[in-house]
Amino acid sequence: MKLHCFGATQEVTGSCFLIENQNKKILVDCGLIQGRAIDEKRNYEALPFVAKEIDVVILTHAHIDHSGRLPILIKNGFSGKIISHPATIDLCDIMLRDTGFLNEKEVETLNRKRERKGLDYREPLYTVKDAINTMQFFSPLPYDKIEEILPNVKIRFLDAGHILGSAIVEMWLSEGGVTRKVVFSGDLGRQGLPILKDPTFVKNADVVIMESTYGDRNIQPWKETIKEFSQIIEEALSSKGNILIPAFAVGRSQEILYSLFVNYDKLPLQNTYIFLDSPMAIEATKVYTKHWQLYDKATKELIKTSGSPYQLPNLRLTVDTEQSMAINQIKQGAIIIAGSGMCEGGRIRHHLKHNIWRKQCHLLFVGYQAQGTLGRTLIDGASEIRLWGERMRVAAKIHSINGFSAHADQETLLKWYGHFESSPALILVHGEISALSTLQNEIYQKFTVHPWIPKYKDSYDLIKKQPISED
Numbered sequence: 001m002k003l004h005c006f007g008a009t010q011e012v013t014g015s016c017f018l019i020e021n022q023n024k025k026i027l028v029d030c031g032l033i034q035g036r037a038i039d040e041k042r043n044y045e046a047l048p049f050v051a052k053e054i055d056v057v058i059l060t061h062a063h064i065d066h067s068g069r070l071p072i073l074i075k076n077g078f079s080g081k082i083i084s085h086p087a088t089i090d091l092c093d094i095m096l097r098d099t100g101f102l103n104e105k106e107v108e109t110l111n112r113k114r115e116r117k118g119l120d121y122r123e124p125l126y127t128v129k130d131a132i133n134t135m136q137f138f139s140p141l142p143y144d145k146i147e148e149i150l151p152n153v154k155i156r157f158l159d160a161g162h163i164l165g166s167a168i169v170e171m172w173l174s175e176g177g178v179t180r181k182v183v184f185s186g187d188l189g190r191q192g193l194p195i196l197k198d199p200t201f202v203k204n205a206d207v208v209i210m211e212s213t214y215g216d217r218n219i220q221p222w223k224e225t226i227k228e229f230s231q232i233i234e235e236a237l238s239s240k241g242n243i244l245i246p247a248f249a250v251g252r253s254q255e256i257l258y259s260l261f262v263n264y265d266k267l268p269l270q271n272t273y274i275f276l277d278s279p280m281a282i283e284a285t286k287v288y289t290k291h292w293q294l295y296d297k298a299t300k301e302l303i304k305t306s307g308s309p310y311q312l313p314n315l316r317l318t319v320d321t322e323q324s325m326a327i328n329q330i331k332q333g334a335i336i337i338a339g340s341g342m343c344e345g346g347r348i349r350h351h352l353k354h355n356i357w358r359k360q361c362h363l364l365f366v367g368y369q370a371q372g373t374l375g376r377t378l379i380d381g382a383s384e385i386r387l388w389g390e391r392m393r394v395a396a397k398i399h400s401i402n403g404f405s406a407h408a409d410q411e412t413l414l415k416w417y418g419h420f421e422s423s424p425a426l427i428l429v430h431g432e433i434s435a436l437s438t439l440q441n442e443i444y445q446k447f448t449v450h451p452w453i454p455k456y457k458d459s460y461d462l463i464k465k466q467p468i469s470e471d
């Protein structure tokens with residue numbers, strides 16, 4: 001009974017863990033490495049295990065850094081089930097296709113350059129067709145239901161409150177008369193955020209594998225976040241320009257619509273034009289609406305009294321490119337939500353071109369901006385940027401709100417681990433080294449447990465509850 005760490009070790013993307021129990025192999029997540037180009041290159045390397053030998057995959061949630069290598073797994077011969085929450089299946093259908101499309105586009109551009117240099121063509125990591133093919137392997141499992149997925153292996157999903165369908169995985173493994181309960185936190189959500197429920201607490205475990213994204217910091221509570229958000233929108237509306245909100249399609253776009261909805265009369269927003277200018281966000285919103293029964297109590301109440309928080313009277317969903325381009329005619333009073341969240345691609349770049357040089361306009365960041373992205377450049381105060389080779393001054397006012405994050409902060413992580421009885425063995429993953437070591441120290445101070453921080457390809461003996469040394 002072993003755990004092998006094949007991803008999200010001392011980094012935040014590429015989640016992938018392999019469990020061996022008797023002669024069976026279970027993969028938990030199979031995510032893409034995302035971020036700097038040098039890191040993303042690793043996605044092209046061979047998988048660190050034999051895909052054909054995997055019996056079953058458990059997918060915690062739809063984010064690409066957890067699901068994005070599933071099409072590669074299938075291309076390499078995996079033919080078992082991918083077990084995930086029904087909402088995760090619906091979101092993966094959108095997100096994997098989108099990633100396939102981006103892969104194809106990226107290689108197309110690269111190959112044009114290579115052709116001019118007389119070099120041979122490159123193949124995309126996977127295509128839209130590969131992504132579509134992946135969907136037939138999915139098998140739904142709702143929350144709170146114990147299922148025997150293999151002989152001597154049972155699992156149960158609990159709501160992780162991170163994105164729609166996100167799951168904590170409880171896993172019971174038996175081998176040679178010994179049973180161990182292993183709990184994967186998956187990505188844990190925040191407490192007190194609207195729409196989704198808070199992450200579920202778990203009582204018992206022998207070994208816990210916990211994410212640590214914000215292991216070294218706390219995040220502003222929702223109450224303050226929504227206040228800050230409405231103040232910025234109010235200020236922006238009074239300056240008679242447009243407001244651009246770059247947002248991730250899944251989760252964040254829905255939270256922004258919700259935030260506008262609850263402030264609709266107060267701001268007021270009656271005389272604005274609100275655009276959700278992202279086909280993917282529009283699709284994701286449909287999935288959120290379909291699975292409304294997963295919402296928290298307050299959001300369900302809100303729907304009962306006021307209707308869907310995604311149906312603002314003056315909201316336009318712009319699917320076609322022509323509709324999107326027509327927004328450029330509007331010089332004031334438009335609130336435009338568009339991707340990509342870090343301004344690295346997508347329609348937001350067109351809106352930046354038409355608005356960034358105008359001092360009446362406002363740009364509001366509501367998500368993390370990675371080093372080296374256009375979003376980060378703008379937050380860092382660049383006075384000019386380049387778009388399609390054209391130099392543009394930055395005159396619009398730039399705002400950034402951190403309180404929308406979908407990851408548990410240090411306080412929540414400590415609270416979540418603290419709910420386990422008898423301090424189980426703890427493995428910290430999915431975090432930068434500074435977040436991991438700060439959290440490791442905090443946990444030691446609070447619970448006198450010394451968490452293990454694995455490196456890539458490290459293994460752990462789940463029966464002895466200790467790392468397996470290399471020699």
Ligand SMILES: [Zn+2]
Binds near residue numbers: 061162187
């Ligand atoms: Zn995630």
